[in-house]
Amino acid sequence: MTHMSGTLGIVAGGGELPIAIAQTARDKGRAVFILALEGAARPSDVASFPHGFVSIGEVGKAIRLLKQAGCSDITLAGRVSRPDFGNLKLDTRGAMALPRVVAAALKGDDALLRALLGLFEKEGFTVIGSAEAARDLLAPAGPLGKLKPAKEDQSDILHALRVVRAMGALDIGQAAVVCRGLVLAVEAAEGTDAMMARIAELPGALRGTVKQRKGVLVKAAKPHQERRVDLPVIGLHTVELAKAAGLAGIAVESGAALIMNRTAVAANADRAGLFVYGFGSAEFSR
Amino acid sequence: MTHMSGTLGIVAGGGELPIAIAQTARDKGRAVFILALEGAARPSDVASFPHGFVSIGEVGKAIRLLKQAGCSDITLAGRVSRPDFGNLKLDTRGAMALPRVVAAALKGDDALLRALLGLFEKEGFTVIGSAEAARDLLAPAGPLGKLKPAKEDQSDILHALRVVRAMGALDIGQAAVVCRGLVLAVEAAEGTDAMMARIAELPGALRGTVKQRKGVLVKAAKPHQERRVDLPVIGLHTVELAKAAGLAGIAVESGAALIMNRTAVAANADRAGLFVYGFGSAEFSR
Numbered sequence: 001m002t003h004m005s006g007t008l009g010i011v012a013g014g015g016e017l018p019i020a021i022a023q024t025a026r027d028k029g030r031a032v033f034i035l036a037l038e039g040a041a042r043p044s045d046v047a048s049f050p051h052g053f054v055s056i057g058e059v060g061k062a063i064r065l066l067k068q069a070g071c072s073d074i075t076l077a078g079r080v081s082r083p084d085f086g087n088l089k090l091d092t093r094g095a096m097a098l099p100r101v102v103a104a105a106l107k108g109d110d111a112l113l114r115a116l117l118g119l120f121e122k123e124g125f126t127v128i129g130s131a132e133a134a135r136d137l138l139a140p141a142g143p144l145g146k147l148k149p150a151k152e153d154q155s156d157i158l159h160a161l162r163v164v165r166a167m168g169a170l171d172i173g174q175a176a177v178v179c180r181g182l183v184l185a186v187e188a189a190e191g192t193d194a195m196m197a198r199i200a201e202l203p204g205a206l207r208g209t210v211k212q213r214k215g216v217l218v219k220a221a222k223p224h225q226e227r228r229v230d231l232p233v234i235g236l237h238t239v240e241l242a243k244a245a246g247l248a249g250i251a252v253e254s255g256a257a258l259i260m261n262r263t264a265v266a267a268n269a270d271r272a273g274l275f276v277y278g279f280g281s282a283e284f285s286r
Numbered sequence: 287m288t289h290m291s292g293t294l295g296i297v298a299g300g301g302e303l304p305i306a307i308a309q310t311a312r313d314k315g316r317a318v319f320i321l322a323l324e325g326a327a328r329p330s331d332v333a334s335f336p337h338g339f340v341s342i343g344e345v346g347k348a349i350r351l352l353k354q355a356g357c358s359d360i361t362l363a364g365r366v367s368r369p370d371f372g373n374l375k376l377d378t379r380g381a382m383a384l385p386r387v388v389a390a391a392l393k394g395d396d397a398l399l400r401a402l403l404g405l406f407e408k409e410g411f412t413v414i415g416s417a418e419a420a421r422d423l424l425a426p427a428g429p430l431g432k433l434k435p436a437k438e439d440q441s442d443i444l445h446a447l448r449v450v451r452a453m454g455a456l457d458i459g460q461a462a463v464v465c466r467g468l469v470l471a472v473e474a475a476e477g478t479d480a481m482m483a484r485i486a487e488l489p490g491a492l493r494g495t496v497k498q499r500k501g502v503l504v505k506a507a508k509p510h511q512e513r514r515v516d517l518p519v520i521g522l523h524t525v526e527l528a529k530a531a532g533l534a535g536i537a538v539e540s541g542a543a544l545i546m547n548r549t550a551v552a553a554n555a556d557r558a559g560l561f562v563y564g565f566g567s568a569e570f571s572r
Binding site for chain 2: 162166167169170171172173176182184185186189190194198201202206
């Protein structure tokens, strides 16, 4: 199932994920090429890998660079802000693809992603998910560090999962924070970071504190989500945010979420007094 | 159905709503008494009405003051932050009621409200909703000012309503912002104001601007909501927030939401170039 032949092409937006994938694949001995999106991926992050830069509208150039690098498998990862379709730097291929992409974008993020995947597949690339490109990033089952969710945390995980699934069915977001049964925050277009930042601004009676941690962050894939592109991701930054928000821990579905820098995440969570837990799909199903 | 006899008791939290109710009832010739909650209602706001102050834990004193004022109907309105149950100023009655109230609080805001209503009903008060106490506050059908939702806005209203109903079924919140099909924000524990404030921080490509308004705020009651207590409310402040967020307008369900200072809301919305729309439950049902 896993294609280990040829160079892995990583179409890279911003954030740590594309780099974590490149690193993990290279550690396994695979050649990688990063196609970095201008304005999203940082030059300093991609510098230590073979790479090239394109604007998001330069579809022709993107395909040419990936082919020149010998990529047959490609994976899309990292944050990309929704482009301003009126002010896009387009090449011919980009201009031709634009109407379909804009139409898809109006239907939601998932539709937009599927349209982009379709473009690459038509060119003969095999689009694989982050998990397939770097299997070692997949969240394992059970506690990652030394701490486990207590009984109340388990109820909060279950309720947050229910919320995230309801949200996901409407293509809203993939994260929620629940504290002792109360939904503190739900992620929409602002993203997980901004959602987490506002927890600390809520009235103290509603939430945990650094001294008395309570509440959980749950991230889970949308039910109909294009799993090749957009699995939930956590990393060191997520642990920092959960720590600052006074949460008891973080939970993701094992095998259906990615954890970047797993060893360091476990160590930092232990130090902060947080659990990081991979629940089974059976454990909390429905 | 409407009880117009006797003094109307208004158990008042923070914000404009309790004052709007008192004003509206008094304009109709009804005597009112405001039972103001310490730390929530502002002394300057209640000063021009007969009133008394109690802590949220002084249940015995609250009942005594309401009875002394000759109230038989009471209504609960305004924002109250969830009390820190460990640090509550309690009288005997408050202490006796506490275990039940804390247990209810753990089940969500609606359960908490129902428990509080139960306390008053046991004492022989009739608890009525804001709408019954001040019927003139109910949102009318159709556009409030000169502007109407355009076709795209109607789709956004429909989608936002779908989101709010899904949220409401899980007791999460009662407001969402949708812009051209994309869910920009969903309200949870942070409240509508904080939710609206973050719209302007989203990437420009996702949202409207003061010059090119798009997107809508929809507020709607939770499906199982205790309508006597917690109908969605909009007012001048909501118009300000929608204006700053670059939205095209605000929509609420006619007959199931409250509009404070209706005339001024319509005038300010017109001036800002926003619609304020009361949709029928049939118009956007399912």
